[in-house]
Amino acid sequence: MKGAELLSIAKSSNAAESLHPAESADAADAFATRLLAWFDVHGRKNLPWQQDRTPYRVWISEVMLQQTQVSTVIPYFERFMARFPEVGMLAAAPEDEVLHLWTGLGYYARARNLRACARVLVAAHGGVFPEAIDAVVELPGIGRSTAGAILALSRDERHAILDGNVKRVLSRVFGIAGDPSSAAVNAALWMQAEACTPKSRAGAYTQAIMDLGATVCTRSRPACTVCPMNGICIAAREGRQGELPGRKVRRERRVREATLLIAESGSAGARAVLLERRPSPGIWGGLWSPPQFEDEGAALEWCRREVGETFSELKRLPPIDHAFTHFDLRLNPVRVRCAVGSGVREGEGRLWYSLEAPPRVGLPQPIRLLIERLMAG
Numbered sequence: 001m002k003g004a005e006l007l008s009i010a011k012s013s014n015a016a017e018s019l020h021p022a023e024s025a026d027a028a029d030a031f032a033t034r035l036l037a038w039f040d041v042h043g044r045k046n047l048p049w050q051q052d053r054t055p056y057r058v059w060i061s062e063v064m065l066q067q068t069q070v071s072t073v074i075p076y077f078e079r080f081m082a083r084f085p086e087v088g089m090l091a092a093a094p095e096d097e098v099l100h101l102w103t104g105l106g107y108y109a110r111a112r113n114l115r116a117c118a119r120v121l122v123a124a125h126g127g128v129f130p131e132a133i134d135a136v137v138e139l140p141g142i143g144r145s146t147a148g149a150i151l152a153l154s155r156d157e158r159h160a161i162l163d164g165n166v167k168r169v170l171s172r173v174f175g176i177a178g179d180p181s182s183a184a185v186n187a188a189l190w191m192q193a194e195a196c197t198p199k200s201r202a203g204a205y206t207q208a209i210m211d212l213g214a215t216v217c218t219r220s221r222p223a224c225t226v227c228p229m230n231g232i233c234i235a236a237r238e239g240r241q242g243e244l245p246g247r248k249v250r251r252e253r254r255v256r257e258a259t260l261l262i263a264e265s266g267s268a269g270a271r272a273v274l275l276e277r278r279p280s281p282g283i284w285g286g287l288w289s290p291p292q293f294e295d296e297g298a299a300l301e302w303c304r305r306e307v308g309e310t311f312s313e314l315k316r317l318p319p320i321d322h323a324f325t326h327f328d329l330r331l332n333p334v335r336v337r338c339a340v341g342s343g344v345r346e347g348e349g350r351l352w353y354s355l356e357a358p359p360r361v362g363l364p365q366p367i368r369l370l371i372e373r374l375m376a377g
Contacts (some may be wrong), residue, residue: 034232038208039212042215044209048077055129057154059150060077062153063141076101076102078334081280088122094113115138116141133159135257145161145163159202161191162350164213166209172217172226180245222241224241254328264335264336265337265339271355273355274351275290276350283329286362288353313337320332356375
């Protein structure tokens, strides 16, 4: 089927919803054929998780790759696999060690869910991923798209996926307009994803459509002239690459501000900073951070009460700005020197973090960078 014919099939701005499955079959087949031909020549085939493709390795990589670039993930994946080469070791690992290896990747609930999922796999499935996709979806932290990717990439089973890259490709090629997070548009995209996923070479197709979105059909400045879909893509034909996929309704970003208490104790060569474990619900859940307060007065009052010793050398450090998905956070660090033998003792939720011999615990990236500056200071 020629490109002009395909364009006439998929001519509406909401093509996936308007096409009857039988009418769209030729367009979907042509899409898969073009994509696999492109992948055979240009696709990525030497990434670390593409070697020894077990469900476990694919699962770890897919979770790490959520909202994170491949170049960033590679060293984290390699370190993670070196420490936890199989699911039983991950299931038995302390949460702090898992979070420590995750430090810097962000979205730390992913790491906690990995450990929780590993424990379920060992306890309920003998350490093996289930055969049925519905059983995989029921595992902690695994949604429909991730489950499909795990089974397609590791077992070559036919399951559609719909991550951010795939949404962008399908929205542009088939002209599926509207907010992809809305129920109606999401359903249309899933229908198109199911229609396009071929019965054979499902694993290669799955990798190919992710690669196309990541390397060619990018969010800004897509390389349309070298795209295998150039002759059939509605967005390219109509100049709507910036319009498709549709944008989410923007909400005004909130700004939060807090004081970070850097309570430091010990002498040269034996310095330590007081850290608290963040509660699991909320930002940086399960990670370790200096105590946070609404303002400096509350921080210093807490220090007097909890540390039980007078402090000196109060110093205000430069603010730390960090962007989360829905809001911006500004932390104002206040550094105080506490007497040796300060009253706060270590427990389940507190520890004196040695600057000279750091323990293997999970730290938020901004806190890790702050501690590195303290070590050098």
